[in-house]
Amino acid sequence: MNTANIVGNDRIPAIEGRELQVLDPATDELVATVPDSGPEETRRAIDAAASAFEQWRLVPPSERAEVLLTFADALKTDRERLASILTREQGKPLAESRAEIDYAASFLPVAAEAGVEILEERVDIPGKDVRVLQRPVGVTAAITPWNFPIAMLAKKTAPAMAAGCVQVIKPAEQTPLSGIAFVELGLEAGIPPGVLNVVTGTPGPIGDALLADSRVRKISFTGSTEVGRHLMRGGAENLLRLSLELGGHAPMIVFEDADLDRAIEVAMKAKFRNAGQTCISPNRFLVHHRLHDAFVERLADAASNLVSGRGDRDGVDLGPLIDDVAVAKVFDHIDDALARGAEIASGGGRRNPPGLTDRFPEPTVLLNTGPGMRCWHEETFGPVCPVRSFTDDEEAIELANRSDHGLAGYAVTDDPVRIERIARDLQAGIIGVNDGAPAVASVPFGGIRHSGFGREGGRWGVLEHLETITVSRIP
Numbered sequence: 001m002n003t004a005n006i007v008g009n010d011r012i013p014a015i016e017g018r019e020l021q022v023l024d025p026a027t028d029e030l031v032a033t034v035p036d037s038g039p040e041e042t043r044r045a046i047d048a049a050a051s052a053f054e055q056w057r058l059v060p061p062s063e064r065a066e067v068l069l070t071f072a073d074a075l076k077t078d079r080e081r082l083a084s085i086l087t088r089e090q091g092k093p094l095a096e097s098r099a100e101i102d103y104a105a106s107f108l109p110v111a112a113e114a115g116v117e118i119l120e121e122r123v124d125i126p127g128k129d130v131r132v133l134q135r136p137v138g139v140t141a142a143i144t145p146w147n148f149p150i151a152m153l154a155k156k157t158a159p160a161m162a163a164g165c166v167q168v169i170k171p172a173e174q175t176p177l178s179g180i181a182f183v184e185l186g187l188e189a190g191i192p193p194g195v196l197n198v199v200t201g202t203p204g205p206i207g208d209a210l211l212a213d214s215r216v217r218k219i220s221f222t223g224s225t226e227v228g229r230h231l232m233r234g235g236a237e238n239l240l241r242l243s244l245e246l247g248g249h250a251p252m253i254v255f256e257d258a259d260l261d262r263a264i265e266v267a268m269k270a271k272f273r274n275a276g277q278t279c280i281s282p283n284r285f286l287v288h289h290r291l292h293d294a295f296v297e298r299l300a301d302a303a304s305n306l307v308s309g310r311g312d313r314d315g316v317d318l319g320p321l322i323d324d325v326a327v328a329k330v331f332d333h334i335d336d337a338l339a340r341g342a343e344i345a346s347g348g349g350r351r352n353p354p355g356l357t358d359r360f361p362e363p364t365v366l367l368n369t370g371p372g373m374r375c376w377h378e379e380t381f382g383p384v385c386p387v388r389s390f391t392d393d394e395e396a397i398e399l400a401n402r403s404d405h406g407l408a409g410y411a412v413t414d415d416p417v418r419i420e421r422i423a424r425d426l427q428a429g430i431i432g433v434n435d436g437a438p439a440v441a442s443v444p445f446g447g448i449r450h451s452g453f454g455r456e457g458g459r460w461g462v463l464e465h466l467e468t469i470t471v472s473r474i475p
């Protein structure tokens with residue numbers, strides 16, 4: 001595939017000729033090289049976007065919606081090719097890559113519909129004709145992580161385009177190919193040149209160029225809390241609008257009335273997707289003491305049965321972690337927990353599938369974990385399940401909320417009083433009750449506290465890309 005930057009109608013290499021390697025995390029084989037771009041390539045991409053904005057903002061929302069729907073169809077038609085690119089550079093099993101592409105495609109019709117339905121309003125003021133309009137914010141930027149490189153991009157791109165905005169995209173260094181393939185396909189499907197542009201490279205120079213250019217009016221970022229803070233500081237000068245989808249540390253509470261089959265189903269679904277490298281994946285399992293032993297036994301058993309290997313092989317449940325740093329963090333967290341009194345119910349070692357890298361930690365269930373341990377306050381981002389028992393609901397909710405993050409939270413219960421309590425008190429932007437997959441394109445997705453602000457999905461995602469303008473006329 002052509003891996004050059006996408007700038008307007010042009011494909012451009014890095015001006016200074018530098019390149020970055022994209023490696024398969026399962027084998028360390030070289031998959032491709034991409035431009036290691038800097039401020040000048042970024043400026044050209046902003047130029048292309050700013051120029052495209054002058055036409056795109058005037059295209060009626062219904063026509064923009066048509067383009068988005070054609071793009072969604074193209075994604076579905078090209079799913080196999082995109083899934084194999086995604087698995088190759090990211091490592092996840094092909095079935096998960098296919099699901100990611102379907103999930104990504106589902107944002108396009110949702111945004112298209114919202115773009116058409118968000119209408120001008122009138123406010124009734126005697127003696128005046130007051131209109132409240134929505135205008136696209138203008139040139140935006142999308143900075144995306146490596147864990148869901150197509151889905152995280154579609155979540156940003158679809159609402160931006162539906163609102164009439166244009167975008168400069170900086171994909172993650174480890175997974176740039178999926179973003180390039182996604183945009184390439186969009187342009188083939190009829191998105192006008194310049195509406196979406198891609199610049200690959202190391203983050204500092206590109207990020208700083210985006211922050212410094214006053215034509216960029218919004219950055220939509222998914223990634224770590226630390227980089228989110230950096231963008232917030234850097235965006236202060238231009239009073240940049242930001243949507244920050246940052247790290248999480250989701251609790252999962254298994255209440256006393258929980259059905260155990262359901263609890264295991266929710267835990268397995270929410271925890272092991274993408275080998276645990278998922279921002280909404282549970283990091284702390286709080287289990288009522290009466291269910292604790294049975295829950296641990298069944299979770300340990302189910303986790304041990306997951307198959308590790310290359311994502312493109314049949315029957316594989318867990319691909320590799322993205323790199324050696326990610327693997328080291330998993331083992332640091334396990335070692336720290338053990339040193340502070342935790343015990344291993346299952347896993348704890350490496351799988352080492354023959355011929356592959358050593359980035360396949362065993363799915364691990366840890367007992368007797370608690371707030372003093374690193375895994376209780378830092379995202380492990382791997383297949384580790386720290387478990388703790390509790391005796392009453394009060395204690396469970398207090399422990400669950402003992403985190404600065406607030407992205408997702410889970411509860412397993414059918415008790416209406418508990419469900420209301422969770423909805424009211426759990427510090428999380430997305431709450432799954434008996435639901436291990438609460439993120440769908442038509443509902444708002446985003447966090448509170450150190451997990452950031454802003455929402456993606458549904459009309460909420462489109463509203464993030466609009467400015468509200470008042471026109472007050474005296475007739």
Ligand code: NAP
Nearest residue numbers: 144145146171172173203207223224227245246247248279
């Ligand atoms: P990261 O280091 O923050 O990187 C995310 C993106 O930001 C990458 O494209 C990265 O580029 C770029 N970046 C890094 N430093 C930058 C800078 N100074 N200026 C501009 N851009 C910069 O996060 P990650 O480790 O890749 O991703 C994992 C994190 O993302 C986890 O914390 C996870 O919870 C979070 N996440 C959150 C959500 C959500 O919706 N809330 C979803 C998925 C992931 P390079 O790749 O080139 O470094």
